[in-house]
């Protein structure tokens with residue numbers, strides 16, 4: 280089967296308007312759509328790193344799988360990653376020690392190191408040409424942080440058995456010369472879409488079935504429906520980044536954040552290949568303090584691409600800090616230029632979504648209350664290793680093999696980070712429903728220029744309105760079909776985003792990210808005009 284499409288594919292190659300370097304520099308990975316009823320041993324829903332790794336591991340263990348993806352392979356958050364492959368957890372080991380104790384923090388460190396090694400082995404074994412490299416990573420202090428953070432983290436990484444070192448300077452960063460950092464040796468980086476392509480080919484080779492443009496609906500313990508056909512399965516793995524099989528339980532244990540990336544040319548040889556992270560903005564209003572993450576990727580014989588990310592905020596809440604989406608890119612460019620002054624013109628910019636779990640650890644295992652439905656979610660900024668671990672752990676659970684990490688990642692665990700954090704985030708979720716009584720951000724549909732969207736109040740209704748490039752107006756309800764919060768317009772990715780649990784919709788109302796599973800209801804403008812002027 281030919282897995283790359285050379286035909287132009289429209290907007291849903293990725294989950295937003297802006298294309299990442301990874302998807303822009305490779306052909307879309309496309310399979311046939313499901314067009315008949317099928318029966319399979321294990322159904323995997325989702326074609327990102329979590330779904331594909333799970334398929335790969337299960338096939339290696341001798342099981343039969345079918346994977347369905349509603350877009351194309353990598354068209355979710357995996358195609359928008361920055362692909363640092365690291366055990367330097369963005370929620371810090373000293374926090375893990377506090378929540379789970381030293382032994383479990385050590386298990387977490389082992390698991391991420393094992394995930395890095397798994398990727399290195401798979402690249403070698405499957406001969407995947409994906410620019411994989413072993414690189415060091417450097418965690419340095421942000422301007423708002425103190426050395427105590429690094430000291431605590433250094434001690435905790437040592438307790439966890441990692442071979443970290445404390446350095447007096449941050450390698451290659453002129454502006455951070457006087458600052459201490461922690462070096463994490465033997466980390467990794469790759470071109471994510473090339474890696475996914477390699478995994479997909481290996482899956483086909485081992486007899487796995489993959490269908491794209493195939494959306495799983497009505498997921499149950501018997502299987503699912505897709506494209507009007509039945510998929511019967513003994514086990515169902517929901518690897519959709521945010522679960523789409525559960526209405527409430529998991530969505531009170533994690534929060535969706537939007538994070539931004541810029542990529543600019545930089546002359547080759549100026550910087551070594553490495554990963555850099557700052558320790559996060561301690562003055563931020565968000566519980567998951569935004570941090571910056573930087574790496575290089577080969578571009579051509581003269582240039583590398585400097586890829587820098589950060590400036591996160593809770594989904595649909597960019598304006599809460601009076602920093603709209605576009606300004607986040609400007610801030611990111613300024614921050615990066617200051618530390619990497621040799622960077623040249625901007626080549627790419629994109630944003631994506633990460634799920635921040637309440638207690639820092641991903642959720643991998645049986646969906647609470649289900650015997651044969653499994654989930655991989657709560658990726659945090661470490662979704663490449665978490666997604667890889669998802670494949671390893673679920674394969675062991677399904678095949679009945681002992682695995683030391685099952686308990687620490689169990690979605691049914693009851694650990695709660697701190698009551699303060701929990702209440703703050705829960706309170707933030709509830710506050711989003713206040714938008715029901717506030718005005719929309721656009722007074723009148725006439726205000727919208729082609730390519731613009733916004734929320735209009737019409738009587739008691741809230742309308743998600745979008746004017747397309749041909750000046751046609753599209754109107755849907757602005758009420759999220761998940762649990763009824765009011766959507767916000769994301770001008771950068773041209774989507775309507777839900778500030779409560781992170782569901783997202785195209786300008787015309789098609790669902791892109793769960794937990795919502797249905798599209799927005801279309802509103803007839805003529806009818807609306809007769810009752811309320813919009």
Ligand SMILES: Cc1cc2nc3c(=O)[nH]c(=O)nc-3n(C[C@H](O)[C@H](O)[C@H](O)COP(=O)(O)OP(=O)(O)OC[C@H]3O[C@@H](n4cnc5c(N)ncnc54)[C@H](O)[C@@H]3O)c2cc1C
Nearest residue numbers: 325327328329349355356357360363495631658661662663
């Ligand atoms: C900007 C950014 C930078 C990041 N940087 C890093 C990094 O440097 N290192 C790191 O470790 N992590 C990073 N992450 C996190 C990491 O990239 C993600 O956590 C990870 O890629 C998620 O993979 P996934 O397979 O779980 O989800 P996804 O890639 O989102 O895959 C889920 C798939 O499920 C599909 N789907 C959804 N519903 C259905 C349905 N009903 N039927 C069929 N298919 C469905 C979607 O279309 C999607 O393709 C970053 C994330 C972002 C956004």
Ligand code: FES
Nearest residue numbers: 759761762777780
């Ligand atoms: S995602 Fe839960 S209300 Fe919108």
